[in-house]
Amino acid sequence: MGMTVTEKILAAHAGMEAVEPGQLINARIDLALGNDITAPLAIKEFRQLGVKKVFDPARVVLVPDHFTPNKDIKSAEQAKILREFAREQGLEYYYEVGRMGIEHCLLPEEGLVMPGELVIGADSHTCTYGALGAFATGVGSTDLAAAMATGECWFKVPETILLRYYGKLRPWVGGKDLILYTIGDIGVDGARYMAMEFTGEAIAALSLDGRFTMANMAIEAGAKNGIFPVDEKTEEYLRGRARRPYRVYRSDPDARYAEVREYDVSRIEPQVAFPHLPENTRPISEVGEIPIDQVVIGSCTNGRMEDLRVAASILNGRRVHPEVRLIIIPGTQKIYAQALEEGLIRIFIEAGAAVSTPTCGPCLGGHMGILAKGERAVATTNRNFVGRMGHPESEVYLAGPAVAAASAVKGRIAAPEEVR
Amino acid sequence: MQPIRGTCHKFGHDIDTDAIIPARYLNTSDPLELARHCMEDADPEFPGRVKAGDIIVAGKNFGCGSSREHAPLAIKAAGVAAVIAASFARIFYRNAINIGLPIFEAPEAAAGIEGGDEVLIEPDKGLITNLTKNETYRMVPLPPFMQELMDAGGLMAYVARKVKDRV
Ligand code: SF4
Secondary structure, X not given: OEOOHHHHHHHHHHOOOOOOOOOEXXXXXXXXXXXXXXXXXXXXXXXXXXXXXXXXXXXXXXXXXXXXXXXXXXXXXXXXXXXXXXXXHXXXXXXXXXXXXXXXXXXXXXOOOOOOOEEEEXXXXXXXXXXXXXXXXXXXXXXXXXXXXXXEEEEEOOOEEEEEEEOOOOOOOOHHHHXXXXXXXHOOOOOOOOEEEEEOHHHHHOOHHHHHHHHHHHHHHOOOEEEOOOOHHXXXXXXXXXXXXXXXXXXXXXXXXXXXXXXXXXXXXXXXXXXXXXXXXXXXXXXXXXXXXEEEEOHXXXXXXXXXXXXXXXXXXXXXXXXXXXXXXXXXXXXXXXXXXXXXXXXXXXXXXXXXOOOOHHHHXXXXXXXXXXOEEEEOOOOOOOOOOEOOOOEEEEOOHHHXXXXXXXXXXXXXXXXX | OOOEEEEEEEOXXXXXXXXXXXXXXXXXXXXXXXXXXXXXXXXXXXXXXXXXXXEEEEOOXXXXXXXXXXXXXXXXXXXXXXXEEOOEOXXXXXHHHHHOOOEEEOHHHHHHOOOOOEEEEEHHHXXXXXXXXXXXXXXXXXXXXXXXXXXXXXXXXXXXXXXXXXX
16 A cells, blocks of 8 residues: 555654554654744743753754744743743754744745655644645644654644646636635635645646645644645755755555545636635635725745735735735745845835734734724735734735735725736 | 533634634733633633633534644633533644643534533543433543543653653
C-alpha cells in the first residue's frame, strides 16, 4: 500500500518505515514556533519542567507579532517574557519589532521551513508552511513547551483528502478564492483532523504566495495540515533562502485517500465569506448591496507581495470611498520595503489608506483597526467569527485583495471589474 | 478516571476559540482573569452563571479556530468540570488533553442533553447518564495513549517523567 506525502513525512520523523491513519506516533520536529500570545504560557511550563536549555537554539523560533508594537502594558509584559527567554536561551531566530513580520509570512521568507520537514507552531495557522511541501501544524502552548524541551511531539496520523483543481483561473481570482470556495464546499469541519493535499494544474499555475494563502486556511476547514507538491516554483522560491538541506517527499500513485474532490477553477468567481463562519461563501455576483465601514488588507493569509500588487493595481489613481477606512499591513519588513521600492506604498497613501508596520493587529481584534458595534469590514484575513475584529456585534466579510481593494473604493462589497 | 456529575450549560455548533475567550483578553495568561470572560461572546451571562462543577455541552466542532490554550484554560479556571460535544476541533482537543480538562466526544449526549439537565459521566464505562431526563448515551472512548496522558496529569507531567529518565 502506498503512502501520502503527509504519511511519508510523519513516518520519516518517527523513525518508522510506514505509518497509517489513526496511528499515534512520537515524532522528531525540525522547528518549533511561538508568538507573544502562546509562548509566554509555554515558557512558564518549560521552566516548571526544570529543563535548563531548549533542545536546539536554532530550531526554536519566537516572533512577537500579535499585540506588537506593544499595544498596552499587559502585552508589553508578555512580549518581554519572549525577549528575555530568547536572550537567555541564545535563540538564533528571535525577530524583534522593526525586523519582524507576521510569523507565517516571515518564516518561509527567512528560509526557515524546508520541504519534507516537520514543523509545529503554537499558532493554528502554522499550517501555512504546507505550501512548501512540509508537514506543518498548529499545536498548543503545552505542546510547544514539551517540544522545546525534548525536540519531539505526539501526533495522530491523519487521513488525507485529495483536492484536485483543474482549468484556468478567471481574472481577479486567486488562491484566496480557491480556498474560500473549497471551505464553502466542504464546511468548517469538512477536513476535521485530516490532511488536505492540494494538487492539479491550477495549483501548479499558482504562485507560492497564492499557495501560502491556501495552505494558511486549511485549518479553517478543520484540517491538521494542508500540503502542496514541491515543483520548480517551490525550488525557485527556496534558492538562496533555504537554511538547511532538505528532502522532497511525494505521494505514491497508490496512496490511500479518505476522499478525492475535483474543482474546475474556470467556474470559480471571486468569493466572499459572510459572517460568522468562513464556510458562508458566496460568489461576488451574488453578494448584493452591502455597505462597509472598514477594509483590512494584510495578515498571514494575504499580506504578501502579490496581494499588495493586486490591491495597488486597483487602487492606483483612485480614492478610498469617503466613508471607508482602508488599512493596509504588509506582512513583513522585507515586503514593506519591497512595496516601497515598487511605489505601492505611495499608491496606497495617495488613495487615502493607512499603511502600518507589520503586525497581526486587527486580524484578531487586537489593535490597529478595531470595529465598533454594528460596523462592517471586508478583510483579507482568515476568520470572520463573532467578535473577531472587535465588538461582538460587528461583522467581518472575508475576501481576497482584489475584492477588498474594490470594496474600499466603492464603499460597499464590490467586484474588481466595477472599478477597473 | 473518576465519574463526573454536574449541571449542564448548552451551546450550539462551531463554538470557536474567539467565542470561548475573545482575543481582546489575551494580553494576559492568568487563568482566573481569563475565566472572568469565558464564553462571553457566545453567552454574555455565562461567566456570572457558571458554578464550580458545571458541565458544558455543545454541538459539532467545539473549539474551532485558534490554537490558544487560553481557551481550555479559561474553561477549566471557570470551574467547569467537563465538556461534552458532538465533536471537537483538533487543536482544542489536544490542548484540553494536554492541560487535563476532561472532554468527551458524544454526539448522542450532545443532541439529547438540554441546558439545566443534571448528568453523570462515567468515563471508564463509556457512558453518560442524563439524570433529569432519565436517558443514557454512549461515548467515544479516549485512545489508550491519551488516557495515559490524562492519568499522568497532562502532558507536562508525562514529559517531566521522560526528561528525568534521560538524565
Ligand atoms: S495574522 Fe491573524 S491569523 Fe495570522 S497569525 Fe496573526 S492573528 Fe493569526
